[in-house]
Amino acid sequence: MNTGAGRPAAVPSPVIEVKDLAKRYGEHQALGGVSFDVGRGELFALLGPNGAGKTTLLSILCTILKPNSGTARIAGVDVLKSPLRARRNIGVVFQEPSLDDRLSVEENLKFHALAYGVPMSVSQKRIDALLELVELGEVKERLVRTLSSGMKRRLEIARALVHNSRVLFLDEPTVGLDAQSRERIWFYLRRLQELRGLTIVVTTHYIEEVERCDRVCVIDHGAVLAMGTPDELKHTIGREYLRIRPKDSAAKTEILAHYGPRGATSGEGILISDVDDAAVEDFLERFGTRIRSLDVERPSLESVFLTLTGKAPRDQEASPRERTLSFARQGGEHTR
Numbered sequence: 001m002n003t004g005a006g007r008p009a010a011v012p013s014p015v016i017e018v019k020d021l022a023k024r025y026g027e028h029q030a031l032g033g034v035s036f037d038v039g040r041g042e043l044f045a046l047l048g049p050n051g052a053g054k055t056t057l058l059s060i061l062c063t064i065l066k067p068n069s070g071t072a073r074i075a076g077v078d079v080l081k082s083p084l085r086a087r088r089n090i091g092v093v094f095q096e097p098s099l100d101d102r103l104s105v106e107e108n109l110k111f112h113a114l115a116y117g118v119p120m121s122v123s124q125k126r127i128d129a130l131l132e133l134v135e136l137g138e139v140k141e142r143l144v145r146t147l148s149s150g151m152k153r154r155l156e157i158a159r160a161l162v163h164n165s166r167v168l169f170l171d172e173p174t175v176g177l178d179a180q181s182r183e184r185i186w187f188y189l190r191r192l193q194e195l196r197g198l199t200i201v202v203t204t205h206y207i208e209e210v211e212r213c214d215r216v217c218v219i220d221h222g223a224v225l226a227m228g229t230p231d232e233l234k235h236t237i238g239r240e241y242l243r244i245r246p247k248d249s250a251a252k253t254e255i256l257a258h259y260g261p262r263g264a265t266s267g268e269g270i271l272i273s274d275v276d277d278a279a280v281e282d283f284l285e286r287f288g289t290r291i292r293s294l295d296v297e298r299p300s301l302e303s304v305f306l307t308l309t310g311k312a313p314r315d316q317e318a319s320p321r322e323r324t325l326s327f328a329r330q331g332g333e334h335t336r
């Protein structure tokens with residue numbers, strides 16, 4: 001485990017090996033030397049606020065973006081030196097919907113199999129098995145444009161595996177989906193991990209989702225801030241904090257001003273970190289009459305995120321890209 005920002009501890013039989021990856025966009029340093037390993041069959045989350053560098057990192061690992069320095073290997077293949085060979089081992093589900101709406105469910109998969117040179121003798125069997133796995137077998141003849149946004153995501157996952165990839169990368173796979181569809185996506189990911197021993201890397205900024213992952217790598221401003229299992233992170237970095245619902249916006253502003261960097265908004269409420277019994281008493285004395293409720297919360301991944309990034313995960317604004325995607329997914333229609 002590595003719960004600090006230093007060099008990560010060795011992972012047995014790593015499938016993904018990332019070393020000192022750095023990427024600049026003009027003057028902007030999007031990644032500043034990121035290192036980590038992911039073990040075979042792990043479900044690994046890259047967690048960070050908007051703009052942390054998650055998509056940049058994933059794009060490099062998927063061979064669609066070149067870093068300024070550093071190395072990355074997937075199943076022993078250097079993604080920079082041998083991108084085509086590396087791609088054979090990789091399945092990707094990008095943020096942007098990329099299915100062909102004019103084709104049927106099955107046709108989308110067949111087209112992908114053809115593009116990746118999967119022999120006809122195995123492709124149909126593999127497609128049938130994957131459709132079964134993501135429970136789309138019964139709709140395989142339907143045009144993609146008639147599917148719900150959750151079904152489209154599931155189809156994208158199936159498509160990413162048609163060429164028998166060993167590693168699956170998903171960039172914010174549940175953004176824009178309703179709670180039930182999000183739940184299903186996680187159910188399928190777990191199932192793929194268990195049934196196929198797949199190594200899965202997911203980027204997300206939904207804190208509740210990373211609870212189900214084997215390990216979490218927290219990144220912000222292009223740097224790894226911490227890495228470990230959810231429990232390790234909670235025990236080493238998570239702190240008790242207060243969750244407060246102020247009576248009105250004036251009280252909210254005053255409380256936030258009083259606690260400075262220890263306070264953060266979370267929806268309509270406020271989180272205050274680093275609290276002990278004396279701090280709770282002090283709070284009640286100062287603001288007891290100005291609040292609707294107060295809870296002392298146990299160390300959680302939310303407090304890990306807050307401690308490391310200074311932001312409450314639920315309070316993050318959706319990025320413009322995310323709003324567009326959410327719209328596209330809910331409307332279901334995306335045209336080329």
Ligand SMILES: Nc1ncnc2c1ncn2[C@@H]1O[C@H](COP(=O)(O)OP(=O)(O)OP(=O)(O)O)[C@@H](O)[C@H]1O
Pocket residue numbers: 025028029030048049050051052053054055056057319
């Ligand atoms: N093509 C680009 N040109 C210039 N800056 C970019 C480009 N792509 C990303 N950035 C910047 O690099 C930083 C990291 O972006 P990235 O998309 O990797 O973050 P992220 O963690 O995936 O965020 P989000 O969840 O909002 O997509 C951000 O500050 C972003 O504005």
